[in-house]
Amino acid sequence: MTEGNFVDYVKVHVTSGNGGKGSTHLRREKFVAMGGPDGGDGGRGGHIIIRGNSNLWTLVHYKYKRHFKAGHGGHGGKQRSTGANGEDIILEVPLGTVIKNTDSGEVLFEITENQEERIVAEGGKGGRGNWHFKSATNQTPRYAQSGIEGEECNLTLELKVLADVGLVGFPNAGKSTLLSVITSAKPKIADYEFTTLKPNLGIVEYRDFQSFVMADIPGIIEGAAEGKGLGHYFLRHIERNATLLFLIPADSNDISKEYEILLDELRRYNPEMLDKQRLVAVSKCDMLDDELIAEMDALMKEDFVDVEYLFISSVAQKGIAELKDKLWQRLNE
Structure with a gap:
């Protein structure tokens, strides 16, 4: 997937269908001059439905089409026949998509399971036909109900990447290089900050045909929790990582x-992020000799008491196997 095709934030306008009108038909047949009311009910308007699809990784299919309108319900007919229901519109989204009301900012729900369906705008109910209104004193009602109008609203679809492991670090820390080494992903790699502007996903192959998903998140800078740099645009993706x-x-x-x-940026954005499993990897260790690594290790033992750390080099393939083992261990604790 190219960087331009990764879309994780879109706004759409949806309108459900109107309910059909009830019929005012009066039964008229040969030899039955005054058969009474037999007008049927109107059909239901089409719903706007959000459905989860585990095969999707992006919202790019809503990049250019933003307006969706469901079908209207059919009108009632004679012989108490009910009108056809309006055609539903189903919007398929990747797992981890949060649906918000754009105008109020309210979070409506989140799609986390494959084929999970939620109605976001209900179609209007069909009106009742005139046969519902006959009575002893009004045996030929010549009126029926109109259908109820559908709903109309603006929605924000916000994708939070679902991955087992999320890479966290400052720009140009070597996250994309690591992802390219231990997965088949081909992220953009260059020697300048913010090379990565969109999250990249890769599948890490482990022993016995097992695997887990790793996400390369754009680099964090100080003040990101307040929106500095790319700010909230990418911090939300870390929320879904185990x-x-x-x-x-x-x-x-x-x-x-x-x-x-x-850590402080994650804490200020969402304190619950600090409850996740953490591992520190010191990258680019191919620049150091064994003596320097030993000195750094001695210093780090004093500061990193509560979190495990290790030294790796993506270019020299140093410590990669050990890194996979430790990540797999944490994912299965």
Whole structure:
């Protein structure tokens, strides 16, 4: 999937169908001059339905078409025949999509299961035909109900990537390189900040034909929780990850300080993120010799008491197997 085709935020306008009118037909047959009312009910208007689809990873199919209108219910007919129901419109979305009312900002629901269906705009009910209104004092009612109008609303579809492991780090920390090494994903890699502007997903193959999904999230900068940089645009994707892998380059001025800044941004955005499993990987260790790594390890043991860490190099394939083992262990605890 190219970066331009990854769409995780769209606004759409939906309108459900109107209910059909009830019929005012009076029965007229040969030798039956005054048969009485037999007008049928109108059909239901079409619903607007949101359905989860596990085969979708993006909302790109709503990039250019934003207006959806369901069919109107058919009118009632003679012999108490009910009008046809209006055609439903089904909007398929990836799992992890949050549906919001654009005007009020209210979160309506979230789609998390395959083939899960939720009606977001109900079609109007059909009107009742005139045979419902006959009585001893009014045996030939010449009126019927009109159908109820459908609903109309503006919706925001917001995708939060569903992945087992989320890569967290500052820009240019080596997240995309790591993803390209341990998965078949081909993210854009370059030596400048914010190379990654959209989340990239890759499947990590593990032992015995097992696998898990890893997400490369655009880099975090200080102040991201307030919307600085790409801000909320990508922080929401980390909410759905079961385990967070913090990636800090070996040439960082202060590894412990970088880790605390990243943690603080997650805490300010959503404190519940700190309840997730965490692992710290010091990347780009191919630049260090064994003596330097030993010195850094001694210093880090004092600062990283509550979280496990390891040294890796994506380019030199150093520590990758151990990283997979530790991630798999956390995902299955």
